[in-house]
Amino acid sequence: MTSCSIGIRSVAVQFPREIRTNDYWSEKYPDLAAPVASRRSRIARSVPANPSGFDIWSQEVAPYLSDRFRGNVERRVLSGAETALSLESQAIQEAIAAANLQPDDIDLAIATSLFSDTLGFGQAAKLGLRCPAWNLESTCASALVALQTARALIQTGEYRHILVVVSQMGSKAVEETDTLSWSMGDAAGAFIVSEMPAHQGVLATHIISAGAASGAYAYELASDRLSIRTGDNASAIAETAVDFVRTCTQAVLDKAGVSLDEIDWFAFNTPTAWYASVCARALGIDPARTWNLYPRYANIGPVFPLANLDWAARGQKLKANDLILVYANGAGATAVATLMRWGNVALGCEPAPPLSSAAAQTTVQLAASEPTQPAEIPNLSLEKLLATAPSEREIQLETYLLSWFASSLQKPIHQFNPQQTFATLLDSLMALMLKSRIEVDLQVQVPIEQLFGDRTIHQLAEYILTQLTLTTLTSSPLSVEERETLRL
Structure with missing residues (x-):
C-alpha cells in the first residue's frame, strides 16, 4: 500500500460535430410545446426564512418556467458516422498523448458508457487497448466513482497509470417528440489517473446512496437500444438535491480537514439549467465560485465533471494548487463529492465553441426572492x-x-x-x-x-x-x- 498523492494527470473531452439549437424542435415540431409556449408561466411563491430543499429548488427553477425550452440553448448530438465508440476512442488518444504516455503505459482501463452504441456489456474491451479493461456504471456520478476506484487501485501498488473513459449518448435514448429530448446531449471524455506531486491530486471523496431518487427516470428496452423517459419518482430529484449536495460536501470537507471558505472553485454536474444555482444556494457560496455549462451542452450526464474541469483549466479560471470541489448526483445510484488540489493537468484538444452568445454564458445567477405576497393557494393539509x-x-x-x-x-x-x-x-x-x-x-x-x-x-x-x-x-x-x- 502506497501513501503517495494520486490524481488526474490529463483530461480530454470530445463532442459530436453537430450543434443542435432550439430551432430544430421549433421548426420540426411546432406544436410540441404549444400549450406552454404562449403563456407566462411562473410559480409565484414567497421564500421562507429557513427554506427546505424543495423551497430552494422551486425558487431557482422559477425564472425558467416562462421559457419554453427551460433553459436549454444548445446541445451536441451524434450525426453521420459518429458513434459513442468513435468519440471515446478520440478522447482516449488525446488523454494519453497529453499525459506524454504511450498506450502500452496504461495498466488498466475503466469505462462507463451511458446509452452506448449497442446493448450488452464489454464496451471497455472495444477501446483498442491491450491492458485489462472493465465497465463501471453509476449513472451521472460514474466519472467520480471511477476516479475514486482508480485512486484506490493505484494506492495498492498494483497499477501505475489508469485510464478512465466516460460517455453519454443521450440524443439516441429519447424520442424527439418527448420534451426530455430537449435536455439530452452527447459527449465523451477520458482522463489518466497517476501519481502526482506531493499535496496535489485527490484529497478526499465521499459517496452516498442516491437511492431515494430511484425511479426518477424510467429505462426501457427499445429494439436494439436502451431508452429513457421521465419516471414516476421524478420529483425526488428536486426533493433530494439540496440534502445530497450538503451531505456530500460537508463529509468530504471533514475528511480533508478544510473549511468551505478555503475552497477556490466548485464544479457541479448540471442536469438542468438551474442545478448549479440550487447547489450554490444550498451551500451558501458565492455563485462567482462556480459556473454553468448547461446552456452550451445541455445534460451530458457523467461527462460533466470532465467538461467542467477542462473548461475551467483551459480558461485559466482553475490554476495549479487551487482547491476544487467536484460534485455529481447520479439519480437512483450515488451522489459524490471529490475534493482535489489541482495540479499541472495536461489537456486534450479544445472543443468547438458554442454558436450563440446565450450558450456561451456560463455565469451562475441566483434567483431573486419573490417580492410578491404568497400565492393564494388554500392551505390544505x-x-x-x-x-x-x-x-x-x-x-x-x-x-x-x-x-x-x-x-x-x-x-x-x-x-x-x-x-x-x-x-x-x-x-x-x-x-x-x-x-x-x-x-x-x-x-x-x-x-x-x-x-x-x-x-x-x-x-x-x-x-x-x-x-x-x-x-x-x-x-x-x-x-x-x-x-x-x-x-x-
Missing part, C-alpha cells in the same frame, strides 16, 4: 382534508387544484374548470411541480402519468380521494358515509 365531511372533500380538493393552476400560471381562477385536461395545462416540469406540491401537502403519492394526456383536474381529485380512502382502511375505522364512498 392531509389533516384538514380528513377533518372535512366526506361529501365536501372533492369540492375542497378541486378548489385547491384550481387555485394552484391560477397561481402558477398567473391567471384568474375562473379561467380554469375541473374538466380541463392536463395536455392543455402542463408540461413535464410543471407536472413535477404539481406532483411535489400534492405529495408534500397531502402525503399522497401521485404517479406521473396521472398528470399527462387527457386526464382532467376532476379525475386527479378523484384519484387523490381514492388513495386517501384506501389509506384510512388500515389506520382508523370508517364512517358509514366513507364506507359507501369506498364501495362506489
